Amino acid sequence: MIVQTQELTRTYRLGASVIMAVNKVNLEIKEATFVSIVGPSGSGKTTLLNLIGLNDHPTSGKVFFKNEDTSLLTNKERRKIRLQNIGFVFQTFNLLPTLTALENVELPLALAKIPLKPQREKAIQFLEAVGLTDRLQHRPKELSTGEMQRVAIARSLANNPCLILADEPTGELDSETGYEIIKLLLSLCRKHKTTVVVATHDERVAKASDVKYSIRDGMITQDSG
Protein backbone atom coordinates (compact mmCIF):
# COMPACT_ATOMS: atom_id res chain seq x y z
CA MET A 1 0.00 0.00 0.00
CA ILE A 2 1.46 3.30 -0.96
CA VAL A 3 -1.07 5.57 0.69
CA GLN A 4 -3.65 4.79 3.31
CA THR A 5 -5.87 7.20 5.19
CA GLN A 6 -7.74 6.65 8.43
CA GLU A 7 -10.73 8.80 9.31
CA LEU A 8 -8.98 11.67 7.55
CA THR A 9 -10.70 14.95 8.35
CA ARG A 10 -9.87 18.54 7.45
CA THR A 11 -11.97 21.49 8.48
CA TYR A 12 -11.57 25.19 7.73
CA ARG A 13 -12.91 28.17 9.53
CA LEU A 14 -14.69 30.64 7.32
CA GLY A 15 -15.80 33.48 9.55
CA ALA A 16 -18.10 32.00 12.16
CA SER A 17 -18.81 28.79 10.25
CA VAL A 18 -16.69 25.67 9.98
CA ILE A 19 -16.31 24.06 6.56
CA MET A 20 -15.82 20.32 6.51
CA ALA A 21 -13.58 20.01 3.43
CA VAL A 22 -12.65 16.37 4.01
CA ASN A 23 -14.86 14.26 6.24
CA LYS A 24 -13.57 11.02 7.80
CA VAL A 25 -12.07 9.70 4.59
CA ASN A 26 -10.74 6.16 4.54
CA LEU A 27 -9.01 5.09 1.41
CA GLU A 28 -6.27 2.75 0.30
CA ILE A 29 -4.15 3.32 -2.76
CA LYS A 30 -2.10 0.44 -4.04
CA GLU A 31 1.19 0.73 -5.89
CA ALA A 32 1.24 1.15 -9.67
CA THR A 33 -2.45 1.90 -9.93
CA PHE A 34 -4.20 4.73 -11.71
CA VAL A 35 -6.72 6.18 -9.29
CA SER A 36 -9.27 8.86 -9.98
CA ILE A 37 -11.11 10.94 -7.43
CA VAL A 38 -14.15 12.39 -9.09
CA GLY A 39 -16.30 15.16 -7.73
CA PRO A 40 -17.67 18.59 -8.49
CA SER A 41 -15.89 21.84 -7.63
CA GLY A 42 -15.68 22.46 -3.89
CA SER A 43 -16.22 18.81 -3.04
CA GLY A 44 -12.82 18.53 -1.31
CA LYS A 45 -10.67 16.98 -4.04
CA THR A 46 -7.80 19.50 -3.79
CA THR A 47 -7.82 19.38 0.01
CA LEU A 48 -7.66 15.59 -0.07
CA LEU A 49 -4.74 15.65 -2.51
CA ASN A 50 -2.94 18.21 -0.36
CA LEU A 51 -3.36 15.95 2.65
CA ILE A 52 -2.19 12.85 0.78
CA GLY A 53 0.69 14.86 -0.71
CA LEU A 54 1.77 16.01 2.76
CA ASN A 55 1.24 19.65 1.85
CA ASP A 56 -1.32 20.02 4.63
CA HIS A 57 -1.94 18.66 8.10
CA PRO A 58 -5.26 16.95 8.86
CA THR A 59 -7.54 18.30 11.57
CA SER A 60 -7.96 14.69 12.68
CA GLY A 61 -7.24 11.26 11.29
CA LYS A 62 -4.06 9.96 9.75
CA VAL A 63 -2.23 9.55 6.47
CA PHE A 64 0.11 6.61 6.09
CA PHE A 65 2.72 6.88 3.37
CA LYS A 66 4.35 3.55 2.57
CA ASN A 67 2.90 2.32 5.86
CA GLU A 68 4.57 5.14 7.80
CA ASP A 69 2.38 7.36 9.97
CA THR A 70 3.05 10.82 8.55
CA SER A 71 1.60 12.59 11.59
CA LEU A 72 4.78 11.57 13.41
CA LEU A 73 7.04 13.21 10.86
CA THR A 74 8.66 16.60 11.18
CA ASN A 75 8.10 19.22 8.49
CA LYS A 76 11.61 18.59 7.23
CA GLU A 77 10.90 14.85 6.86
CA ARG A 78 7.58 15.56 5.11
CA ARG A 79 9.41 17.89 2.75
CA LYS A 80 11.97 15.18 2.01
CA ILE A 81 9.20 12.70 1.19
CA ARG A 82 7.59 15.26 -1.13
CA LEU A 83 10.88 15.86 -2.90
CA GLN A 84 11.89 12.25 -3.33
CA ASN A 85 8.64 10.31 -3.52
CA ILE A 86 5.81 12.52 -4.72
CA GLY A 87 5.30 14.39 -7.96
CA PHE A 88 2.69 17.10 -8.27
CA VAL A 89 0.75 18.13 -11.34
CA PHE A 90 -1.45 21.19 -10.86
CA GLN A 91 -4.49 22.36 -12.79
CA THR A 92 -2.78 25.68 -13.57
CA PHE A 93 0.56 23.95 -14.21
CA ASN A 94 2.41 26.11 -11.66
CA LEU A 95 5.54 26.37 -13.74
CA LEU A 96 7.98 29.04 -12.63
CA PRO A 97 7.54 31.75 -15.24
CA THR A 98 11.15 32.95 -15.22
CA LEU A 99 12.58 29.52 -15.94
CA THR A 100 12.68 27.67 -19.25
CA ALA A 101 10.93 24.32 -19.70
CA LEU A 102 14.24 22.57 -19.14
CA GLU A 103 15.03 24.58 -16.01
CA ASN A 104 11.57 23.92 -14.60
CA VAL A 105 12.15 20.18 -14.94
CA GLU A 106 15.66 20.51 -13.52
CA LEU A 107 14.35 22.27 -10.42
CA PRO A 108 13.37 19.19 -8.34
CA LEU A 109 16.64 17.55 -9.41
CA ALA A 110 18.61 20.58 -8.28
CA LEU A 111 16.73 20.58 -4.97
CA ALA A 112 17.66 16.92 -4.59
CA LYS A 113 21.27 18.01 -5.13
CA ILE A 114 21.78 15.98 -8.30
CA PRO A 115 24.99 17.18 -10.01
CA LEU A 116 24.50 19.58 -12.91
CA LYS A 117 25.37 17.24 -15.80
CA PRO A 118 23.16 14.27 -14.87
CA GLN A 119 20.55 16.81 -13.82
CA ARG A 120 20.43 18.21 -17.32
CA GLU A 121 20.52 14.77 -18.96
CA LYS A 122 17.64 13.52 -16.84
CA ALA A 123 15.56 16.65 -17.44
CA ILE A 124 16.03 16.33 -21.20
CA GLN A 125 15.11 12.65 -20.99
CA PHE A 126 11.84 13.45 -19.18
CA LEU A 127 10.98 16.23 -21.58
CA GLU A 128 11.62 13.78 -24.42
CA ALA A 129 9.26 11.33 -22.72
CA VAL A 130 6.47 13.91 -22.84
CA GLY A 131 7.31 14.87 -26.42
CA LEU A 132 8.83 18.29 -25.86
CA THR A 133 12.37 17.96 -27.19
CA ASP A 134 11.93 21.02 -29.35
CA ARG A 135 10.70 23.21 -26.48
CA LEU A 136 13.56 22.90 -24.01
CA GLN A 137 14.57 26.56 -23.99
CA HIS A 138 11.06 28.01 -24.13
CA ARG A 139 9.62 29.87 -21.19
CA PRO A 140 6.09 28.92 -20.01
CA LYS A 141 4.53 31.95 -21.68
CA GLU A 142 5.93 30.73 -25.00
CA LEU A 143 4.22 27.34 -24.65
CA SER A 144 0.65 26.25 -25.31
CA THR A 145 -1.43 25.09 -22.34
CA GLY A 146 -1.01 21.47 -23.38
CA GLU A 147 2.75 21.91 -23.60
CA MET A 148 2.83 23.60 -20.21
CA GLN A 149 1.01 20.65 -18.66
CA ARG A 150 3.47 18.28 -20.32
CA VAL A 151 6.35 20.24 -18.77
CA ALA A 152 4.57 20.04 -15.41
CA ILE A 153 4.25 16.27 -15.84
CA ALA A 154 7.93 16.01 -16.80
CA ARG A 155 8.77 18.02 -13.68
CA SER A 156 6.65 15.71 -11.52
CA LEU A 157 8.63 12.74 -12.87
CA ALA A 158 12.03 14.31 -12.28
CA ASN A 159 13.01 12.50 -9.09
CA ASN A 160 11.39 9.20 -10.13
CA PRO A 161 8.58 9.46 -7.59
CA CYS A 162 6.47 6.48 -6.64
CA LEU A 163 3.35 8.65 -6.44
CA ILE A 164 2.07 11.36 -8.76
CA LEU A 165 -0.77 13.55 -7.57
CA ALA A 166 -2.54 15.38 -10.36
CA ASP A 167 -5.11 17.98 -9.43
CA GLU A 168 -7.49 18.58 -12.33
CA PRO A 169 -4.70 18.09 -14.88
CA THR A 170 -7.11 18.53 -17.77
CA GLY A 171 -9.07 21.40 -16.23
CA GLU A 172 -7.38 24.12 -18.28
CA LEU A 173 -7.08 22.11 -21.47
CA ASP A 174 -9.33 21.57 -24.44
CA SER A 175 -10.91 18.17 -24.83
CA GLU A 176 -8.38 16.72 -27.25
CA THR A 177 -5.31 17.94 -25.39
CA GLY A 178 -6.85 16.82 -22.10
CA TYR A 179 -7.29 13.35 -23.53
CA GLU A 180 -3.65 13.24 -24.60
CA ILE A 181 -2.52 14.28 -21.12
CA ILE A 182 -4.59 11.50 -19.55
CA LYS A 183 -3.11 9.01 -22.01
CA LEU A 184 0.34 10.27 -21.06
CA LEU A 185 -0.30 9.90 -17.34
CA LEU A 186 -1.75 6.46 -17.89
CA SER A 187 1.22 5.34 -19.95
CA LEU A 188 3.63 6.63 -17.27
CA CYS A 189 1.70 4.67 -14.68
CA ARG A 190 1.95 1.50 -16.71
CA LYS A 191 5.50 1.97 -17.94
CA HIS A 192 7.20 3.22 -14.76
CA LYS A 193 4.89 1.42 -12.31
CA THR A 194 4.11 4.77 -10.81
CA THR A 195 0.97 5.30 -8.78
CA VAL A 196 -1.07 8.13 -10.23
CA VAL A 197 -3.89 9.79 -8.32
CA VAL A 198 -5.96 12.19 -10.37
CA ALA A 199 -8.55 14.54 -8.93
CA THR A 200 -11.01 15.39 -11.68
CA HIS A 201 -14.55 15.98 -12.72
CA ASP A 202 -13.81 14.63 -16.17
CA GLU A 203 -15.66 11.33 -16.60
CA ARG A 204 -13.24 10.20 -19.31
CA VAL A 205 -10.43 10.20 -16.76
CA ALA A 206 -12.59 8.22 -14.38
CA LYS A 207 -13.31 5.66 -17.05
CA ALA A 208 -9.61 5.20 -17.80
CA SER A 209 -8.67 4.65 -14.14
CA ASP A 210 -8.11 1.36 -12.31
CA VAL A 211 -9.87 2.61 -9.20
CA LYS A 212 -12.46 5.32 -9.04
CA TYR A 213 -13.51 7.23 -5.96
CA SER A 214 -16.29 9.75 -5.82
CA ILE A 215 -16.16 12.65 -3.43
CA ARG A 216 -19.01 14.92 -2.41
CA ASP A 217 -19.12 17.32 0.53
CA GLY A 218 -15.83 15.92 1.75
CA MET A 219 -17.09 12.34 1.95
CA ILE A 220 -15.65 9.68 -0.30
CA THR A 221 -17.07 6.51 -1.76
CA GLN A 222 -15.41 3.88 -3.93
CA ASP A 223 -17.25 3.18 -7.14
CA SER A 224 -17.43 -0.42 -8.21
CA GLY A 225 -16.27 -1.46 -11.66
Next chain:
Amino acid sequence: MCLRNLLRRRFRTSLCIFGVSLATVFIVAIGATTTNYTTVIREMNIFFRGDVVVVAEGAMVIQAFPVIGGNIPESVVEKVQQVNGVKTAVPMLVRFGYQVEAVIQLAPSNVSIGIPSGNWSVLVGHTPLKPGGNWPSSDPDKKEVVIGSSLAKQYGLTVGSKVKMENMNLTVAGILDTQSALLSRSIILPLELAQRLYYGHTMWIGNMVVAQPEEEGTEKEVANRIEAETLGVEALTTDERNEIVEPLLHDIETWNIGISGALYLLSMILVITVAMMNVSERRRDFATLDAIGAPKSTLFRMVITETTLIGLLGGLAGIVLGSIAAILIASIYTNIPLSMFFFDLFNIVSPLLMIKILASTVAVSCIAAVIPAIAASKMNISEVLRSEY
Protein backbone atom coordinates in the same frame (compact mmCIF):
# COMPACT_ATOMS: atom_id res chain seq x y z
CA MET B 1 17.07 32.75 -11.23
CA CYS B 2 16.98 35.61 -8.72
CA LEU B 3 18.11 38.09 -11.34
CA ARG B 4 15.44 36.80 -13.71
CA ASN B 5 12.83 37.17 -11.00
CA LEU B 6 13.87 40.79 -10.60
CA LEU B 7 13.85 41.37 -14.34
CA ARG B 8 10.33 39.97 -14.53
CA ARG B 9 9.15 43.23 -12.97
CA ARG B 10 11.63 45.49 -14.69
CA PHE B 11 9.94 48.79 -14.01
CA ARG B 12 9.38 48.10 -10.33
CA THR B 13 12.90 46.73 -9.87
CA SER B 14 14.37 49.71 -11.71
CA LEU B 15 12.39 52.11 -9.54
CA CYS B 16 13.56 50.34 -6.41
CA ILE B 17 17.19 50.36 -7.58
CA PHE B 18 16.77 54.03 -8.47
CA GLY B 19 15.36 54.76 -5.01
CA VAL B 20 18.23 52.97 -3.29
CA SER B 21 20.76 54.67 -5.55
CA LEU B 22 19.20 58.08 -4.89
CA ALA B 23 19.53 57.56 -1.15
CA THR B 24 23.11 56.37 -1.70
CA VAL B 25 23.86 59.45 -3.82
CA PHE B 26 22.94 61.69 -0.91
CA ILE B 27 24.84 59.53 1.56
CA VAL B 28 27.98 59.63 -0.60
CA ALA B 29 27.69 63.33 -1.42
CA ILE B 30 26.98 64.43 2.12
CA GLY B 31 29.47 61.96 3.59
CA ALA B 32 32.27 62.97 1.24
CA THR B 33 31.61 66.69 1.60
CA THR B 34 31.46 66.67 5.38
CA THR B 35 34.46 64.36 5.60
CA ASN B 36 36.46 66.69 3.38
CA TYR B 37 35.33 69.70 5.35
CA THR B 38 36.21 68.22 8.72
CA THR B 39 39.49 66.85 7.36
CA VAL B 40 40.52 70.28 6.08
CA ILE B 41 39.54 71.91 9.36
CA ARG B 42 41.42 69.30 11.38
CA GLU B 43 44.39 69.55 9.06
CA MET B 44 44.58 73.28 9.74
CA ASN B 45 45.38 72.49 13.33
CA ILE B 46 48.70 71.07 12.18
CA PHE B 47 49.76 74.66 11.69
CA PHE B 48 51.46 76.32 14.66
CA ARG B 49 51.11 73.25 16.90
CA GLY B 50 52.73 74.10 20.22
CA ASP B 51 52.66 77.81 19.45
CA VAL B 52 50.35 80.52 20.70
CA VAL B 53 48.20 82.28 18.11
CA VAL B 54 47.44 85.87 19.04
CA VAL B 55 44.45 87.54 17.37
CA ALA B 56 42.40 90.66 18.00
CA GLU B 57 39.78 90.25 20.68
CA GLY B 58 36.49 89.00 19.17
CA ALA B 59 38.08 87.56 16.05
CA MET B 60 36.59 84.34 14.76
CA VAL B 61 39.30 81.73 14.60
CA ILE B 62 38.98 78.47 12.67
CA GLN B 63 41.75 76.35 14.07
CA ALA B 64 44.93 78.31 13.46
CA PHE B 65 43.66 81.22 11.39
CA PRO B 66 41.42 84.23 12.00
CA VAL B 67 38.62 84.01 9.47
CA ILE B 68 36.74 87.12 10.54
CA GLY B 69 37.95 89.79 12.91
CA GLY B 70 39.98 92.85 13.63
CA ASN B 71 43.50 93.79 12.70
CA ILE B 72 46.51 94.04 14.94
CA PRO B 73 48.83 97.04 14.98
CA GLU B 74 52.61 96.66 14.89
CA SER B 75 52.85 97.68 18.57
CA VAL B 76 51.07 94.46 19.57
CA VAL B 77 53.73 92.41 17.83
CA GLU B 78 56.44 94.28 19.72
CA LYS B 79 54.61 93.74 23.03
CA VAL B 80 54.13 90.04 22.41
CA GLN B 81 57.81 89.72 21.54
CA GLN B 82 58.69 91.26 24.92
CA VAL B 83 56.50 88.91 26.94
CA ASN B 84 58.56 86.67 29.18
CA GLY B 85 58.89 83.16 27.70
CA VAL B 86 58.25 84.17 24.08
CA LYS B 87 61.08 83.17 21.77
CA THR B 88 59.79 84.77 18.56
CA ALA B 89 56.65 86.61 17.56
CA VAL B 90 55.89 86.35 13.85
CA PRO B 91 53.13 88.63 12.55
CA MET B 92 50.98 87.54 9.62
CA LEU B 93 48.30 89.01 7.41
CA VAL B 94 45.87 86.28 6.42
CA ARG B 95 43.06 86.87 3.97
CA PHE B 96 40.39 84.31 3.14
CA GLY B 97 38.13 84.91 0.18
CA TYR B 98 39.99 87.84 -1.32
CA GLN B 99 38.84 89.33 -4.60
CA VAL B 100 41.18 89.32 -7.54
CA GLU B 101 40.61 90.19 -11.12
CA ALA B 102 42.05 89.89 -14.58
CA VAL B 103 44.70 87.23 -14.96
CA ILE B 104 43.30 84.72 -12.50
CA GLN B 105 40.05 84.41 -10.65
CA LEU B 106 40.70 82.86 -7.30
CA ALA B 107 38.09 81.09 -5.28
CA PRO B 108 36.66 82.27 -1.98
CA SER B 109 38.33 79.32 -0.33
CA ASN B 110 41.73 80.54 -1.45
CA VAL B 111 43.94 82.19 1.08
CA SER B 112 46.74 84.73 0.90
CA ILE B 113 49.22 84.80 3.74
CA GLY B 114 51.62 87.62 4.27
CA ILE B 115 54.58 86.70 6.46
CA PRO B 116 57.91 88.46 7.11
CA SER B 117 60.60 87.22 4.75
CA GLY B 118 62.80 84.55 6.23
CA ASN B 119 60.05 83.26 8.51
CA TRP B 120 58.50 80.96 5.90
CA SER B 121 59.12 77.83 7.92
CA VAL B 122 56.90 79.13 10.74
CA LEU B 123 54.02 78.67 8.31
CA VAL B 124 55.03 75.85 5.98
CA GLY B 125 57.37 73.84 8.21
CA HIS B 126 59.50 71.58 6.02
CA THR B 127 57.26 71.80 2.95
CA PRO B 128 59.60 72.14 -0.05
CA LEU B 129 59.24 74.18 -3.19
CA LYS B 130 59.01 72.43 -6.53
CA PRO B 131 62.33 72.32 -8.43
CA GLY B 132 63.35 75.63 -9.98
CA GLY B 133 61.45 77.76 -7.49
CA ASN B 134 62.64 80.20 -4.83
CA TRP B 135 61.09 81.86 -1.84
CA PRO B 136 60.00 85.45 -2.58
CA SER B 137 62.58 88.18 -2.37
CA SER B 138 62.47 90.27 0.79
CA ASP B 139 62.28 93.31 -1.47
CA PRO B 140 58.55 94.05 -1.81
CA ASP B 141 59.19 96.00 -4.99
CA LYS B 142 60.02 92.73 -6.76
CA LYS B 143 56.45 91.63 -6.00
CA GLU B 144 57.26 87.94 -5.78
CA VAL B 145 54.96 85.31 -4.38
CA VAL B 146 54.91 81.58 -3.80
CA ILE B 147 51.74 79.74 -4.75
CA GLY B 148 50.22 76.40 -3.81
CA SER B 149 50.39 73.43 -6.16
CA SER B 150 46.62 73.23 -6.68
CA LEU B 151 46.45 76.87 -7.76
CA ALA B 152 49.41 76.38 -10.07
CA LYS B 153 47.80 73.31 -11.63
CA GLN B 154 44.42 74.99 -12.01
CA TYR B 155 45.75 78.08 -13.77
CA GLY B 156 48.74 76.49 -15.48
CA LEU B 157 51.18 78.68 -13.55
CA THR B 158 54.89 78.01 -13.45
CA VAL B 159 57.86 79.80 -11.92
CA GLY B 160 58.01 83.22 -13.56
CA SER B 161 54.30 83.39 -14.40
CA LYS B 162 52.47 86.63 -13.76
CA VAL B 163 49.33 86.87 -11.64
CA LYS B 164 47.22 89.85 -10.88
CA MET B 165 45.69 90.54 -7.48
CA GLU B 166 44.02 93.77 -6.36
CA ASN B 167 45.29 95.43 -9.54
CA MET B 168 48.87 94.54 -8.69
CA ASN B 169 50.98 92.38 -10.98
CA LEU B 170 52.83 89.70 -9.07
CA THR B 171 55.46 87.18 -10.15
CA VAL B 172 55.41 83.52 -9.17
CA ALA B 173 58.80 82.83 -7.60
CA GLY B 174 58.06 79.30 -6.45
CA ILE B 175 55.41 76.62 -6.22
CA LEU B 176 54.81 74.76 -2.99
CA ASP B 177 55.07 71.00 -3.34
CA THR B 178 52.28 70.04 -0.93
CA GLN B 179 49.11 68.00 -0.53
CA SER B 180 47.85 70.25 2.28
CA ALA B 181 44.38 71.52 1.38
CA LEU B 182 45.18 74.98 2.77
CA LEU B 183 48.73 75.43 1.50
CA SER B 184 47.92 74.05 -1.95
CA ARG B 185 45.35 76.84 -2.33
CA SER B 186 47.58 79.55 -0.80
CA ILE B 187 49.46 82.53 -2.10
CA ILE B 188 52.33 83.24 0.25
CA LEU B 189 53.98 86.61 0.02
CA PRO B 190 56.19 88.88 2.09
CA LEU B 191 54.21 90.65 4.80
CA GLU B 192 55.13 94.10 3.53
CA LEU B 193 53.93 93.22 0.04
CA ALA B 194 50.66 91.87 1.48
CA GLN B 195 50.19 95.11 3.43
CA ARG B 196 50.79 97.15 0.27
CA LEU B 197 48.47 94.91 -1.67
CA TYR B 198 45.57 95.35 0.69
CA TYR B 199 46.18 98.63 2.52
CA GLY B 200 48.54 100.77 0.45
CA HIS B 201 52.13 101.86 1.18
CA THR B 202 51.68 103.61 4.49
CA MET B 203 49.82 101.07 6.59
CA TRP B 204 51.35 98.38 8.82
CA ILE B 205 48.61 95.88 9.50
CA GLY B 206 48.57 92.25 10.49
CA ASN B 207 45.75 90.12 11.81
CA MET B 208 47.59 87.44 13.75
CA VAL B 209 50.82 86.84 15.56
CA VAL B 210 52.37 83.42 16.03
CA ALA B 211 54.23 83.40 19.34
CA GLN B 212 56.69 80.56 19.77
CA PRO B 213 57.42 79.76 23.44
CA GLU B 214 61.05 79.53 24.52
CA GLU B 215 60.47 76.25 26.22
CA GLU B 216 58.27 73.34 25.16
CA GLY B 217 55.17 72.81 27.26
CA THR B 218 54.90 76.40 28.41
CA GLU B 219 52.28 77.27 25.80
CA LYS B 220 49.49 77.84 28.31
CA GLU B 221 51.58 80.03 30.63
CA VAL B 222 52.87 82.10 27.70
CA ALA B 223 49.31 82.60 26.42
CA ASN B 224 48.16 83.74 29.86
CA ARG B 225 51.03 86.21 30.08
CA ILE B 226 50.34 87.59 26.61
CA GLU B 227 46.68 88.17 27.45
CA ALA B 228 47.62 89.77 30.78
CA GLU B 229 50.23 92.11 29.33
CA THR B 230 48.66 93.00 26.00
CA LEU B 231 45.32 94.72 25.78
CA GLY B 232 42.69 93.87 23.18
CA VAL B 233 44.04 90.47 22.12
CA GLU B 234 43.26 86.82 22.61
CA ALA B 235 46.10 84.33 22.91
CA LEU B 236 44.99 80.87 21.91
CA THR B 237 46.86 77.68 22.68
CA THR B 238 46.58 74.59 20.48
CA ASP B 239 44.01 73.07 22.81
CA GLU B 240 41.94 76.24 22.93
CA ARG B 241 41.93 76.44 19.14
CA ASN B 242 40.72 72.85 19.03
CA GLU B 243 38.00 73.57 21.55
CA ILE B 244 36.60 76.31 19.34
CA VAL B 245 35.95 74.02 16.40
CA GLU B 246 35.40 70.64 18.04
CA PRO B 247 31.71 71.29 18.86
CA LEU B 248 31.18 72.44 15.27
CA LEU B 249 32.92 69.36 13.85
CA HIS B 250 31.04 67.15 16.26
CA ASP B 251 27.75 68.69 15.13
CA ILE B 252 28.66 68.20 11.47
CA GLU B 253 29.51 64.55 12.07
CA THR B 254 26.35 64.00 14.09
CA TRP B 255 24.22 65.51 11.33
CA ASN B 256 26.03 63.39 8.79
CA ILE B 257 25.29 60.23 10.75
CA GLY B 258 21.69 61.35 11.32
CA ILE B 259 21.02 62.13 7.67
CA SER B 260 22.74 58.92 6.52
CA GLY B 261 20.71 56.93 9.06
CA ALA B 262 17.46 58.49 7.82
CA LEU B 263 18.41 57.74 4.21
CA TYR B 264 19.33 54.14 5.04
CA LEU B 265 15.98 53.81 6.79
CA LEU B 266 14.18 55.13 3.71
CA SER B 267 16.09 52.65 1.54
CA MET B 268 15.13 49.90 3.91
CA ILE B 269 11.43 50.82 3.79
CA LEU B 270 11.57 50.95 0.00
CA VAL B 271 13.26 47.56 -0.26
CA ILE B 272 10.84 45.99 2.25
CA THR B 273 7.86 47.36 0.30
CA VAL B 274 9.11 46.10 -3.05
CA ALA B 275 10.20 42.74 -1.63
CA MET B 276 6.81 42.29 0.09
CA MET B 277 5.07 43.08 -3.20
CA ASN B 278 7.27 40.57 -5.01
CA VAL B 279 6.63 37.86 -2.43
CA SER B 280 2.91 38.55 -2.39
CA GLU B 281 2.72 38.37 -6.19
CA ARG B 282 4.72 35.17 -6.30
CA ARG B 283 2.83 33.30 -3.60
CA ARG B 284 2.01 30.56 -6.08
CA ASP B 285 5.66 30.19 -7.11
CA PHE B 286 6.76 29.90 -3.50
CA ALA B 287 3.95 27.46 -2.74
CA THR B 288 4.91 25.37 -5.76
CA LEU B 289 8.54 25.30 -4.71
CA ASP B 290 7.45 24.32 -1.23
CA ALA B 291 5.16 21.60 -2.60
CA ILE B 292 7.92 20.03 -4.67
CA GLY B 293 10.13 19.90 -1.60
CA ALA B 294 12.27 23.05 -1.62
CA PRO B 295 13.69 23.66 1.86
CA LYS B 296 12.48 26.77 3.69
CA SER B 297 16.07 28.00 3.64
CA THR B 298 16.03 27.97 -0.18
CA LEU B 299 12.95 30.21 -0.27
CA PHE B 300 14.44 32.45 2.41
CA ARG B 301 17.74 32.71 0.54
CA MET B 302 15.99 33.47 -2.73
CA VAL B 303 14.31 36.59 -1.32
CA ILE B 304 17.47 37.69 0.47
CA THR B 305 19.54 37.27 -2.69
CA GLU B 306 17.05 39.27 -4.77
CA THR B 307 17.06 42.22 -2.38
CA THR B 308 20.82 41.99 -1.99
CA LEU B 309 21.10 42.36 -5.74
CA ILE B 310 18.88 45.45 -5.54
CA GLY B 311 21.10 46.83 -2.78
CA LEU B 312 24.26 46.03 -4.71
CA LEU B 313 23.10 47.56 -7.99
CA GLY B 314 21.53 50.57 -6.23
CA GLY B 315 24.64 51.00 -4.11
CA LEU B 316 27.01 50.85 -7.07
CA ALA B 317 24.92 53.30 -9.10
CA GLY B 318 24.61 55.54 -6.04
CA ILE B 319 28.35 55.56 -5.44
CA VAL B 320 29.09 56.51 -9.04
CA LEU B 321 26.44 59.26 -9.10
CA GLY B 322 27.23 60.31 -5.53
CA SER B 323 30.91 60.68 -6.36
CA ILE B 324 29.99 62.91 -9.28
CA ALA B 325 27.72 64.91 -6.97
CA ALA B 326 30.48 65.20 -4.37
CA ILE B 327 32.90 66.46 -7.03
CA LEU B 328 30.31 68.96 -8.24
CA ILE B 329 29.76 70.22 -4.70
CA ALA B 330 33.52 70.48 -4.10
CA SER B 331 33.94 72.28 -7.41
CA ILE B 332 31.16 74.77 -6.68
CA TYR B 333 32.33 75.25 -3.11
CA THR B 334 35.98 75.82 -3.97
CA ASN B 335 35.58 77.24 -7.47
CA ILE B 336 38.11 74.71 -8.69
CA PRO B 337 37.25 73.34 -12.16
CA LEU B 338 35.62 69.90 -12.31
CA SER B 339 38.36 68.56 -14.56
CA MET B 340 40.90 68.94 -11.76
CA PHE B 341 38.81 66.90 -9.38
CA PHE B 342 38.21 63.99 -11.73
CA PHE B 343 41.86 63.04 -11.47
CA ASP B 344 41.64 63.35 -7.68
CA LEU B 345 38.37 61.45 -7.29
CA PHE B 346 39.69 59.24 -4.51
CA ASN B 347 40.79 62.31 -2.55
CA ILE B 348 37.23 63.63 -2.61
CA VAL B 349 35.47 60.29 -2.07
CA SER B 350 37.92 57.92 -0.48
CA PRO B 351 37.84 54.24 -1.54
CA LEU B 352 37.26 53.37 2.11
CA LEU B 353 34.16 55.58 2.20
CA MET B 354 32.92 53.97 -1.02
CA ILE B 355 33.41 50.47 0.36
CA LYS B 356 31.80 51.43 3.67
CA ILE B 357 28.74 52.90 1.97
CA LEU B 358 28.39 49.98 -0.48
CA ALA B 359 28.67 47.47 2.35
CA SER B 360 26.12 49.41 4.41
CA THR B 361 23.68 49.64 1.49
CA VAL B 362 23.94 45.90 0.83
CA ALA B 363 23.61 45.16 4.54
CA VAL B 364 20.55 47.40 4.81
CA SER B 365 18.96 45.61 1.84
CA CYS B 366 19.71 42.23 3.42
CA ILE B 367 18.17 43.29 6.71
CA ALA B 368 15.17 44.76 4.90
CA ALA B 369 14.64 41.41 3.17
CA VAL B 370 14.32 39.45 6.39
CA ILE B 371 10.60 40.15 6.91
CA PRO B 372 9.59 39.36 3.29
CA ALA B 373 11.87 36.30 3.34
CA ILE B 374 10.17 35.02 6.48
CA ALA B 375 6.79 35.69 4.84
CA ALA B 376 7.87 33.63 1.81
CA SER B 377 9.25 30.74 3.82
CA LYS B 378 6.36 30.59 6.31
CA MET B 379 3.69 30.52 3.60
CA ASN B 380 0.84 28.07 4.10
CA ILE B 381 1.17 26.12 0.87
CA SER B 382 -2.13 24.24 1.03
CA GLU B 383 -3.97 27.51 1.52
CA VAL B 384 -2.19 29.13 -1.42
CA LEU B 385 -2.73 26.11 -3.68
CA ARG B 386 -6.38 25.81 -2.66
CA SER B 387 -7.12 29.48 -3.22
CA GLU B 388 -5.94 29.23 -6.81
CA TYR B 389 -9.10 27.59 -8.01
